[in-house]
Amino acid sequence: MKKEHLINELAFYRKAFSNNEKRRERKFSWEYAPSRSVVDIVKKNKLAKNTSAKRILDVGCGDGRHMEYFRKLGFEVWGVDFSKEAIKLCRKRFRGDKKVHLKIADLTVKNILKDLGAFDIVIDWSVLDHIRSQYKKTYLENVKGAIKSHGVYHFF
Numbered sequence: 001m002k003k004e005h006l007i008n009e010l011a012f013y014r015k016a017f018s019n020n021e022k023r024r025e026r027k028f029s030w031e032y033a034p035s036r037s038v039v040d041i042v043k044k045n046k047l048a049k050n051t052s053a054k055r056i057l058d059v060g061c062g063d064g065r066h067m068e069y070f071r072k073l074g075f076e077v078w079g080v081d082f083s084k085e086a087i088k089l090c091r092k093r094f095r096g097d098k099k100v101h102l103k104i105a106d107l108t109v110k111n112i113l114k115d116l117g118a119f120d121i122v123i124d125w126s127v128l129d130h131i132r133s134q135y136k137k138t139y140l141e142n143v144k145g146a147i148k149s150h151g152v153y154h155f156f
Helices: 004-017 036-044 065-072 084-093 133-145
Strands: 055-059 076-081 100-104 119-124 147-155
Touching: 036 065, 055 065, 065 076, 076 084, 084 100, 133 147
Parallel strands: 055 076, 055 119, 076 100, 119 147
Antiparallel strands: none
16 A cells, blocks of 8 residues: 555656656656766765776666666666656666666665665665655665665765
8 A cells, every 4th residue: 555645746756757758848857867966976976986896776766867877887776766667767778787776665664675785875866855754764764774884875
């Protein structure tokens, strides 16, 4: 059973991701390239060093634009999103890439990320700011539990 507050949000994302090619025309204007702030953080913190051994988790991965950027840098990437349509787009985008992993997940459900292991980097592009206050603790516990002891969390 879906949490009541998610029903409208899921409907919005279903509409937003249902026709990727016409998103811009329908005023769903997520960019196809990674955001400048993500690229700047990577450069500033030299996160692209020795990437083949690093795992990154993109929470709320959407259609995978940030995953694609990190994959091109050599990372093993994981993407989670609560939108089935978003994950479907990612599966199409990364078909056959063995270093890309995807999961449909509601990050307000306790321990939802446990089975994924720990990550060197976790990025959150505009997810935390959409989590309602009663679910933030669980969300943050999930994210914290997914970060290696020497890992980093970047919230945008």
